[in-house]
Each structure stands twice: as C-alpha cells, then as structure tokens.
Amino acid sequence: MRGDLLLPRAKPERMSTATTSFIDRRIVVDWLGIAPFMIFALMFLIIPTLYLVTGAFFTPDGEFTFKNIVDLFTPSIMSAYWISIRVSVASALGGAVIGFFLAWAIVLGGVPAWVRSGLLTFSGVASNFAGVPLAFAFLATLGRTGLVTVLLRDWLGFNLYSTGFNILSFFGLTITYMFFQIPLMVLILTPALDGMKREWREASEILGASTWQYWRMVALPILWPSLMGTTLLLFANAFGAIATAYALTGSSLNIVPILLYAQIRGDVLHNANLGYALALGMIVITGISNILYIWLRTRAERWQK
Amino acid sequence: MKTSKILAWIAIAIGLIYFFVPLIGTFEFSLRMRRGEYSLDAYQSVFSDMQFRETFGFSMLMALFTIIFGMLLVVPTAYWVRLRLPQMRPVVEFITLMPLVIPAIVIVFGYLRLYNSSSWLPFTGSTQGTNALLVLSYITLSLPYMYRSVDTAMRAIDVRTLTEAAEILGAKWPTIMFRCIFPNVMSGVLSGAFITFAIVMGEFTMAALLNRPAFGPYLQLVGANKAYEPSALAIIAFAVTWLSMGLIQLVSRFSKLAPSRP
The missing domain is CATH 1.10.3720.10 (MetI-like)
Structure with a gap:
C-alpha cells in the first residue's frame, strides 16, 4: 500500500522541525481537512436530528419523561x-x-x-x-x-x-x-x-x-x-x-x-x-x-x- | 430455455405497461384541455403563467447554488479522506448515507426548531437566510449522491501520485485542488451535479416547510386548483428528470472514451 509507505516516511521529518508545538502539526492539519464537512454534517444533519430525538423525552417545561413515547400508542x-x-x-x-x-x-x-x-x-x-x-x-x-x-x-x-x-x-x-x-x-x-x-x-x-x-x-x-x-x-x-x-x-x-x-x-x-x-x-x-x-x-x- | 425466454418477455411486457401507461395517460390528459379535440392549450397556459417561470427559475437558482457549494464541500472532503485520513472513510461514508435513512421531513423539522428567528442562529429570520438554509438542506439531501459519484470518479485516478507530482512542480493547494483534482474527477462532479439538479427541481418537503416559492410547492398548488395543467407540468417534470439522467449517461460515456489517467 502506497499510503502506508508515505506516512511513516514523512512523519519523522516533521517531528524534528516542529518540536516546539505540543501536538504534531501534521495531525492537526489532517483533521482540519475534513473539518468543514464535519461541521456541516453536525449543524445540518446530526444536531437537528438529535434535537428532535432528545426533545421526544422531555416535557415542554424541560423535565425528563416517557409520556410522549407512551402517547404515540x-x-x-x-x-x-x-x-x-x-x-x-x-x-x-x-x-x-x-x-x-x-x-x-x-x-x-x-x-x-x-x-x-x-x-x-x-x-x-x-x-x-x-x-x-x-x-x-x-x-x-x-x-x-x-x-x-x-x-x-x-x-x-x-x-x-x-x-x-x-x-x-x-x-x-x-x-x-x-x-x-x-x-x-x-x-x-x-x-x-x-x-x-x-x-x-x-x-x-x-x-x-x-x-x-x-x-x-x-x-x-x-x-x-x-x-x-x-x-x-x-x-x-x-x-x-x-x-x-x-x-x-x-x-x-x-x-x-x-x-x-x-x-x-x-x-x-x-x-x-x-x-x-x-x-x-x-x-x-x-x-x-x-x-x-x-x-x-x-x-x-x-x-x- | 424456450420457456424462460417467453417468461422474460412477459416480465418485460408487464414492466413496459407499468412504466408507459401512466406516461401515456398523463400526456393524453394534458392534451385534453380544449373540449372535443387535442391541443397544447395546457402547456400554453403553463408557460404563460408568471408563477411557473418564477418558481422554475427560483428552483434552478437553488439547484445551481446547491451544486456549487455541495461540490466545494464534497470534492475536497473525498480527496482529503483518500489522501490523508483513510481511517475516517467508513465514518464519512456513513454520514453521507444518513440523509437516506433520516426522512427529509424530519431533517427540516429539526431545522425549524434549531434555526428559527428566535434561536442563536436565526436562519429563518430573513428571506436571504431562509434561502441559504434551503440550499444547505438541499446539499444535505443530495450528499449521498454527490459523495458517491465523486468518490467513484476519484477511485479511478491515483490521487496520491497526482498530488505528489503537483507538489514537486511547486503547486500550492488551491492549484492542486482546482487544476489537478477537480478536472480529473469532472465526470463524477457532473453526474453528481445532474442528479442533484433532478432532485432539487422536484423537491417539495423542504421548500414547502421553509415557505419558499420553489417549483415543488408550486406544482402542489396547481395540482390542488387546476385540472389539465398538472398533467402538462408532470410531463415537463419528467422531461427535466429524463434530461438530467441522459446527461449523466452522456458524461459517463464521454469519460470512458477519454480516460484521464495520470
């Protein structure tokens, strides 16, 4: 696998030049690359869904309840x-x-x-x-x-x-x-x-x-x-x-x-x-x-x- | 062998009847507007309707924005996952498939609760904000199709070698992205774009619940109030879908003729 060869070869070089930073810069950059996608997915897919899912277990006053689920029946x-x-x-x-x-x-x-x-x-x-x-x-x-x-x-x-x-x-x-x-x-x-x-x-x-x-x-x-x-x-x-x-x-x-x-x-x-x-x-x-x-x-x- | 062939033709005949009778029925109905003879009056009535032009134009604009911003989100992500974060592949793929699992009406319900005018991010507080939210919701809806087609196109090229070659020649990342990666996955981008176009043009739920004057809600409105125009509109909508799918076929055939391998 080419991918496996490339990563270990590149890593030590970066390590020596970026010793000042606490976390390996390369890893941060790697994760920043998909940050826009992750933020988008969280904001427009996951959080809206979770909001409804959790809302199903609360009363309008904010107390935990199973009554809404029971009321479905x-x-x-x-x-x-x-x-x-x-x-x-x-x-x-x-x-x-x-x-x-x-x-x-x-x-x-x-x-x-x-x-x-x-x-x-x-x-x-x-x-x-x-x-x-x-x-x-x-x-x-x-x-x-x-x-x-x-x-x-x-x-x-x-x-x-x-x-x-x-x-x-x-x-x-x-x-x-x-x-x-x-x-x-x-x-x-x-x-x-x-x-x-x-x-x-x-x-x-x-x-x-x-x-x-x-x-x-x-x-x-x-x-x-x-x-x-x-x-x-x-x-x-x-x-x-x-x-x-x-x-x-x-x-x-x-x-x-x-x-x-x-x-x-x-x-x-x-x-x-x-x-x-x-x-x-x-x-x-x-x-x-x-x-x-x-x-x-x-x-x-x-x-x- | 003989019987299986007869059975096969019977199956195809049933399929053809199922597919074509509604289309013929719709077309015939759309011609019936003038009493006693066939005419194109229904189409004339549709095309001369200002609302038709406005909503069709609005949906086209929304589709365009969806495609541009969707691709700017999807292509770099697919590229990055292939190049640097192969371990995140299953996660990203799972997320892109979620809009197929969560019904659109549930997603938009969540938006209305989270981004209403009294929330921390009042998207629906203004017309422009609601339009932006509509585009974002369309990007969400078309995520499975866009990601899939781009990722398939990316499988055919060697992303790593392309990137290395570009880096050696001194290219910065915008150059790599827009002059190496995008042109090489163009077939995927285009087929994703056309299917997105087809989805957005007919979409009803999001636009209706966000109260935007899109083509889908307009279709519903005409359907509730008129007799012959809906059939004409159904034929037009079918033509739009057919055109999008035809263009996808054309793109895939074209990209097979001229493979852009590095």
Whole structure:
C-alpha cells in the first residue's frame, strides 16, 4: 500500500522541525481537512436530528419523561403508523417481486442487449421521478377521468370506480409508489444477478438438478440477502416519502409523514414534544430497516467476491 | 430455455405497461384541455403563467447554488479522506448515507426548531437566510449522491501520485485542488451535479416547510386548483428528470472514451 509507505516516511521529518508545538502539526492539519464537512454534517444533519430525538423525552417545561413515547400508542397516531407501514410494505413487496422478474429477464432471460440498456436507463429516470409530478401522472391515468378509467368504461363497459377502487386510497397510493419502487429494485438487483456465476448453474445441472431445484437450492439462498435487503430499502424509501402522498390524497390519507407535516405546520397534536416523538418513531423505523439492509448487504457480498 | 425466454418477455411486457401507461395517460390528459379535440392549450397556459417561470427559475437558482457549494464541500472532503485520513472513510461514508435513512421531513423539522428567528442562529429570520438554509438542506439531501459519484470518479485516478507530482512542480493547494483534482474527477462532479439538479427541481418537503416559492410547492398548488395543467407540468417534470439522467449517461460515456489517467 502506497499510503502506508508515505506516512511513516514523512512523519519523522516533521517531528524534528516542529518540536516546539505540543501536538504534531501534521495531525492537526489532517483533521482540519475534513473539518468543514464535519461541521456541516453536525449543524445540518446530526444536531437537528438529535434535537428532535432528545426533545421526544422531555416535557415542554424541560423535565425528563416517557409520556410522549407512551402517547404515540394512542389509536389515532397508531393508525397513522399502521397505514404507513402497510403502504410501505405493500409497495416494497410489489416493487420487489416485479423488479426481481424484470432484473431476471434482462440478465438471464436471453433478451437482446438493447432491451437491457434501455430498461436500465429508464429505471434510472423512473426511480428519480417521484414527488408531486408522479401523483399527477397517476391521477391522469387512474383518476375518475383518467385515461385507463375512461378506456375501460368506453371500450369494455367496465366501471373501475364501481368496484370500490379509488386512486386516493391505500391501494392507489401503493401502486403509485410502485412506479419508483420497481425501477429501484431493478437498479440494485441487476448487479447482484450479474454476479451469479455460470459455473453454479452448470455444476447443478451436471449433478442432475432441475431448473426449479437450482433456483430453490442454489440461486435463491445466495440471492436472498440481496432480495431481502433491497426490499427493506424500498420499505424505508416509501416510509419517508411525503410529496407524492400529499399531492395525491391531500390530507385524506392519514400516513405518518402527512401527520408530521400537519404537526409542523399547525401543531395539530397540541404538543410540540409529541411531534418530536412522532419524528423519533419515523427515524427508528427507517433506521432499523436500513441497519438490517446494511447487515444483509455484507452477507450478500460474501458471494460476490 | 424456450420457456424462460417467453417468461422474460412477459416480465418485460408487464414492466413496459407499468412504466408507459401512466406516461401515456398523463400526456393524453394534458392534451385534453380544449373540449372535443387535442391541443397544447395546457402547456400554453403553463408557460404563460408568471408563477411557473418564477418558481422554475427560483428552483434552478437553488439547484445551481446547491451544486456549487455541495461540490466545494464534497470534492475536497473525498480527496482529503483518500489522501490523508483513510481511517475516517467508513465514518464519512456513513454520514453521507444518513440523509437516506433520516426522512427529509424530519431533517427540516429539526431545522425549524434549531434555526428559527428566535434561536442563536436565526436562519429563518430573513428571506436571504431562509434561502441559504434551503440550499444547505438541499446539499444535505443530495450528499449521498454527490459523495458517491465523486468518490467513484476519484477511485479511478491515483490521487496520491497526482498530488505528489503537483507538489514537486511547486503547486500550492488551491492549484492542486482546482487544476489537478477537480478536472480529473469532472465526470463524477457532473453526474453528481445532474442528479442533484433532478432532485432539487422536484423537491417539495423542504421548500414547502421553509415557505419558499420553489417549483415543488408550486406544482402542489396547481395540482390542488387546476385540472389539465398538472398533467402538462408532470410531463415537463419528467422531461427535466429524463434530461438530467441522459446527461449523466452522456458524461459517463464521454469519460470512458477519454480516460484521464495520470
């Protein structure tokens, strides 16, 4: 390693010239180099988050309490968390299944190379196409006068809205979220599928395994950390999203980010510290799923060496 | 083999339907403004709206500042970590990934509590201060993408040798930074810049809660009040995202053609 060679060689020289200073000047300079970044991260990422996290454990008068956390378990707040979790789980699972089959199709399905590069490029765009415009797109497609709704009615005589379907609902939000969940899954899973070695398939075939046996006993056990990990990432991705839901449903669908948005705007919970607890709950849920994701990814990488 | 190919095409067909039907639906809807025939009236209405131009311009300006200041923060940090503090790499990488874990709405909630007009650092006390806070929040949001793309570009060049060579030739650190390092990681800087642009242009949460007239809140406002314009705006927003991603592809292809190895 070049880096290891350079440091010991440079250090003694500096030591002899800077004996007057108590601390090695070089070390100070080294740490000053990332000081701007560290100060930025502290001020605009870490301290604001810690402020909310600690605020969740205090009363407005500054006394330590667990009451805010306990208050999270009231029915109205719990139902917000519950619907958020359900939307996130459903869109993550849906995105994961469809995304997996798409990734499988372009890697192992034997389709032409241009299909693969085209789909990957499009996934890069679609995974970043979220927020308010995505809500507009689905309203224009599956809303009451949307293209699909109208075509189904005029051509097939099928009234989508008479089945109880509504784009401004749990199901509507889920399929809208899947528009960015599927491409994200494709983008993350394609390299994992590329890493599947041809020899594994050949070895299992020589040993007499069927395609089904190969997938069940070789491929899926290797892939499952990637699959699970990415699904968790999709879950966290959906859980923190607000713009799409807000533009799609206004405040009619009571998910956690929308509740928090209303709380920040107008203190609808009538307790600022309960608002902090609400934020803490979000951090805990996205945090746990991300930690699991990182852990699963390190497991997945064992096979990609 | 035959069945797997058929299954593959079925999967791709489902994907295509999922991706393209909403886009076609949106486009068709955006043309419906004039009764009984297709027209571009909705687009005309959008483009002639003063608020559209103002908010679009405002978001572009914010994106520009985010990219400039974000890169001035990220490139030297990534460089320094590679050169002098490799032991800090995991820590810095972890911090850059934190904005993916902590939802944007939580981060901005913290800002509003810490930097309100009655605090020790009253960012939100003035318009300029709030704009600055908005740019800082966008830098935070795009940190994972900027750091990743710059660090990937830096992996391809030998930072240490470049620095030594420049030092031997008598270069001071601004020269090293802006005439050696920046040009060599330009592909990473540019792809990070384009993805930041795409994120900032559509961002809603930060701008809405900081009460700034950005494009995201404007989109939401139009969506709540008009019928056909939102579809036209969605098509425009999609075009902006598509353009940013296309430019990233172009940059990466260009940098592959002309590798700038020392």
